[in-house]
Amino acid sequence: MxxxxxxxxxxxxxxxxxxxxxxxxxxxxxxxxxxxxxxxxxxxxxxxxxxxxxxxxxxxxxxxxxxxxxxxxxxxxxxxxxxxxxxxxxxxxxxxxxxxxxxxxxxxxxxxxxxxxxDPDRIFTRVKEVIAATGVLKGRQRRSLDSTVLDDAVATQDTITQLIAAVRRVIRQVPGADQVAAAQCTGHDYTGDPGKPRIAWNDEQAREVLVDALVGDAIRLLAHLPQQPLGEQAATAVGLLALVAYQDVEPAEGSDGSDGRWRIARRTAHDRIVSCVDPEARHVHKNRTQRQDGYKAHLAVEPESGIYTAVALRPGTGADHHEAAVAEQLLNGEDGPVTVLADAAYGTGQARQRLQAAGHTLIVKPPPLRQAVPGGFTVDDFTADIVASTVTCPAGHVVVLGRPQVSGTRIAQFKKRCTSCPLRTRCTTSTTGRNVNVHPHHDLLAAARRQAATDSAWQADYRRWRPPVERGVAWLVAHGNRRLRYLGAIKNNAWLHIRAAALNLRTLVNLGLTRTGDAWTLVPAVA
Structure with a gap:
């Protein structure tokens, strides 16, 4: 009660x-x-x-x-x-x-x-109700979208630490696992020593032997666990061990894996778990050079007032958590169509199609084109006729588009037509000729690129209203708030909504928020 x-x-x-x-x-x-x-x-x-x-x-x-x-x-x-x-x-x-x-x-x-x-976001929703009551957003139909990486609350674990932690978790939470571990796991003292094994860490061969032993322990433990119904925590522990045991290793050189010898893989696994303490945290690439471990916070901000109209926290990897996939969710609570301002991460063809179908006006930077030859031709220099399923190159050669791939992309292969083409040096360096990938939303993306390059009104709006969202990002992460305090997407998403609600409340108070009778109003301070 x-x-x-x-x-x-x-x-x-x-x-x-x-x-x-x-x-x-x-x-x-x-x-x-x-x-x-x-x-x-x-x-x-x-x-x-x-x-x-x-x-x-x-x-x-x-x-x-x-x-x-x-x-x-x-x-x-x-x-x-x-x-x-x-x-x-x-x-x-x-x-x-x-x-x-x-x-x-x-x-x-x-x-x-x-x-x-x-309603776990009720505090954020309540402040949004106050915002609506004041009318501060009335007539302000622009929404700037952006994302930022929030660091997780735990230390990133290496392969060895994760293997030991995952085995210990199974031993603690799965009935009978301690007896299996005592009989099958000999690479480390999992119950008595929670730290790293004592080996010569500068000895490469010693490290390889240790990795092989730990992976073998994990595999044998999983194989010999008693057949029984598992609760949520026990099932999660078993699944986590199965993921950790294989994500960073591969069969040792000269081995097909049948003899059980393993080594650290010469690659990074997709969607790699970075910590057994917070299994939902991921390596997040904000760009090609910047990598952090944690989550992505997605924001929708009204650029004049700086008010957050929507926020969401997602794991940093996976197509469902990409900026373009989250954009529509950020705008679902709007009363009607708005003008959307965003960078190229939100400019995919599928995102554009969905947002335009919802009636929104897009001032979204299109993704840049890749040039096969520096300063040479891009896909926009080719004429693609989607209806006729043909592509015409700058030299006038016409080829038929191939069948759609799994992603929906269709390929136009010019091959031998490039052999004696006078424009070859500006088009491709491939010995077999140029292939052109035609995106399923080619016409939509091409139109967006033309508008961004030639429409002065579009350019002026983007320069004027897109940058203020960076202020919203700066407010969000100020005073040490880039590092999260909780584990898991659910808890951190709840924190993000409370943080955004608190910042919105501060903005409203600065604008003169008060209560007159039963109504919320804005009374600006007298200078």
């Missing part, structure tokens, strides 16, 4: 007695004055359906504390210390002067209950 205010404060009311000490026009003063209206009690009723007791602290107080915590970028322990010692926090959360707040674990408990509820 949901907790309610008892009406009794421990010590004097901080807001009433120390109002002059709380910075006017700050988020603290606003929440002290309007906390109950911002987070009404009925907003959290569904989170406490049981009649068996009630939480020790009303959810409105915990929600306010989470917002201030996300705004400050501090830990649970630090947040509770602020509630105990900082008059601003006490006033914002409605605590008395001598109130010692609560144990930090209560914030963890509240976040978990919030994440498992039917």
């Amino acid at each position: 949901q907790g309610e205010w008892a009406g009794e404060l421990i010590g004097p009311d901080v807001w009433q007695t120390c109002r002059e000490l709380i910075p006017a026009g700050s988020v603290f003063a606003f929440m002290a004055e309007h906390r109950q209206a911002l987070f009404p009690a009925e907003m959290f009723t569904d989170m406490y359906p049981s009649a068996n007791g009630r939480p020790s602290m009303p959810p409105q107080v915990l929600a306010a504390a989470l917002v201030l915590q996300a705004l400050s970028g501090i830990s649970d322990f630090e947040a509770v210390q602020q509630l105990r010692c900082d008059l601003r926090w006490k006033a914002a959360c409605g605590l008395g002067l001598y109130d010692s707040a609560f144990d930090p674990s209560l914030l963890t408990y509240f976040r978990r209950r919030l994440a498992r509820s039917t």
Whole structure:
């Protein structure tokens, strides 16, 4: 059952007695004055359906504390210390002067209950309702999209550390696995030594022997586990070990794997797990030179006000988590068509088709074309007739498009027509002639490239309204918030929404947010 205010404060009311000490026009003063209206009690009723007791602290107080915590970028322990010692926090959360707040674990408990509820993003949604009530976005139909990499909360593990950690996890969580490990796993003391094995790490042969032994242990453990139904945690542990055991290794040189000898692979596995502590974290490439380990935060920002209209956190790899795939989700909550501004990551043909079908106007930079010869011809110099299934090259040669590949791309093969072509040196360096890949959305992408290159109005809008989204990214990661504090996409996605809600609330307060009667309004400060 949901907790309610008892009406009794421990010590004097901080807001009433120390109002002059709380910075006017700050988020603290606003929440002290309007906390109950911002987070009404009925907003959290569904989170406490049981009649068996009630939480020790009303959810409105915990929600306010989470917002201030996300705004400050501090830990649970630090947040509770602020509630105990900082008059601003006490006033914002409605605590008395001598109130010692609560144990930090209560914030963890509240976040978990919030994440498992039917509306885990309700704090972000509530602030969006306030935004809509003020009308601050009325008539502002531009949305800038961008993404940024957030570092995970754990250290990246190498292959050896992951193998040991995954085996230990199976031993802990799968019934009977400890007995199997005692009989089958001899490469390391998995129960008594959680650290790295003691070997000469500068000895390449010693490292190879160790890797072979650990992979063999993992394979034998998986093969000899007793046949039994597994709970969620045990099944996850077994699946994680199966992934980790094979993702970084290959049969040793001169071996087909049948004799069980393994070595570190001379490549990086796709969608590689980087840590057994947080299996959802990934190697994330923001560009070709920048690589981080963690997640991608996707943002939709109204560029004039800097308000976040939507946010999402996704693992950094996989087609479903690419910017172009998430773009439509970021715009699903809009009341109608908007003008979308974004960089080339959002400019794929499929994304353009979906967004234009939804009625949106696109000012999205098209992906750059690759040139087979520096300064030479690109696919736009070829004339593709999708209806007639033909492609004409700059020299006038016409070929028929091949059948669609799995990706939908069709290939035009000029081959021997390039042998004596006078434009060959500007077209290809291949000895067999030029092949042209025609994208399934070729016409759409070609039109976008022409518009970006020739339309001065398009160029002016892109230069004016696309860069402000970088301000939203900077606000999001400021004060150490690029590094995440939690494990897994669900918890970190919940944090991202609370962080965005806190930043939106700060923006509204700076714009003069107040409550007049039963309505939220903006009253700009008088200079």
